Amino acid sequence: MQVEALVSMINQIASFFAHEGEAQAASSIADHLRKYWDPRMRKAIVAHVEAGGAGLAPAALQAVASL
Numbered sequence: 001m002q003v004e005a006l007v008s009m010i011n012q013i014a015s016f017f018a019h020e021g022e023a024q025a026a027s028s029i030a031d032h033l034r035k036y037w038d039p040r041m042r043k044a045i046v047a048h049v050e051a052g053g054a055g056l057a058p059a060a061l062q063a064v065a066s067l
Contacts, residue, residue, distance in 0.1 A: 006045045007055045010064070014057040026062035033067060042067060 013032055017025035033042055049056065049064045056064070 001041060001044065003044055003048050004055075006041060007048065010045060010060045011055070011057050014060040014063075017059065022059045022062070025059040026066065029059060029063035030066045033063065 010029065010033070013029050014025060017028040017032075019025075020028060033045075037045075045064050046067060048054075049061060053061050053064070
């Protein structure tokens with residue numbers, strides 16, 4: 001899967017949880033990623049964040065950092 005698609009997906013998830021506030025949203029996003037994303041998808045998004053995380057919402061960045 002292309003990293004651009006993963007960025008789009010995680011930003012949509014971040015938008016869904018935005019009403020929780022950034023800290024709680026990050027926790028909810030990370031939980032969602034652990035439950036529903038394939039390990040290869042998680043590995044790819046972690047690598048993207050390690051390379052700078054371009055295009056990710058702040059809560060999404062926090063979520064991936066906590067994986």
